[in-house]
Amino acid sequence: MKETTSTGKNVEDAVNQALRELETEKENVEIEILDEGKKGIFGLLGAKPAVVHVRLKETPVEQVLSYLRNIIEKMGVSPGLQFEEHDRTLHINVTGENLPLLIGKRGQTLNALQFLTQLAANRYYPHYERVMLNIGDYRKRREEALTRLAERLSAQVLRTGRPVKLEPMPSYERKIIHSALAHHKQVITYSEGNEPKRYVVIDLAKR
Structure with a gap:
């Protein structure tokens, strides 16, 4: 149960009843007073209960x-x-x-x-x-594709001796490229440009 409507002799009493039903504390709920109630003459004649709608706050x-x-x-x-x-x-x-x-x-x-x-x-x-x-499973497939791309382009850099600039990627995809070639002794990777057009460069390692 995430919400309830309760009655009581006054608003406080109605709210407390709702809190017991929801098994929670006042700071965890939103309270809408539907009717403040009425005490009536001598506390009885013409009395009207208070009515509240209490809803658990979303996490x-x-x-x-x-x-x-x-x-x-x-x-x-x-x-x-x-x-x-x-x-x-x-x-x-x-x-x-x-x-x-x-x-x-x-x-x-x-x-x-x-x-x-x-x-x-x-x-x-x-x-x-x-x-x-x-x-x-897109992220997994994308990671596998980027890893294969990193390996293929690193081979190209070794073959031609020229650096390769990849297309702009979000930071977590750039990290995949960096991680894929982190232990490669013959090439290095670094990022250039500004977000959202920041990209990875694969280059020959300095000797």
Whole structure:
């Protein structure tokens, strides 16, 4: 139960009744007074009970998920949202039909959704909470594709002796490229440019 309507001899009594039903404390709820009630003559004649509607406040994660669900539904998709939280990171996975619509070309729509969801988290959480949004198994497939790309381009750099600039990527995708070649002794990677057009450069390691 997340909300209830309760009555009592006065507003305080009605609220306390609602808190008992919801098994929570006053700071965790939103209270709407529907009727303040009436004491009546001598406390009895013409008395009218107070009526309140009490609703549990949404947690930050519930607010973020509601925000994301609303956006996706406006795109014509009915999403299933799975989440887990650890190390101040909210991992959200979207399931359902028509998922390619939510991914977009090279994940551009997905990245935009993640950006908007991060803004929502910044608003609703009392502390900084990082958001990682995934749709189906796209992130895993993208990581595998970027790792293969890093290996192929590093071979090209070794063959030609010239650096290679990759297309602009969000920070977590750049990290995949850096990690894929971190232990490569013959090439180095570094980032250049400004967000959102920051990109990775693969170059020969200095000898």
